Amino acid sequence: MTRRLAAFAFFALVAACGADGDPVPPKPDPAPEPGLTITGSAEMGIASR
Numbered sequence: 001m002t003r004r005l006a007a008f009a010f011f012a013l014v015a016a017c018g019a020d021g022d023p024v025p026p027k028p029d030p031a032p033e034p035g036l037t038i039t040g041s042a043e044m045g046i047a048s049r
Helices: 002-016
Strands: none
Touching: none
């Protein structure tokens, strides 16, 4: 029983670590367009206690 459990644990570990092929690096972000770019958010308000 313990051998079956150990074999299953080994199989699950190998299956979870990406054994299905070579890793693929992410594609680089496209170059930003020339000029001014503003991103994000701002919040204003009054907080009460």
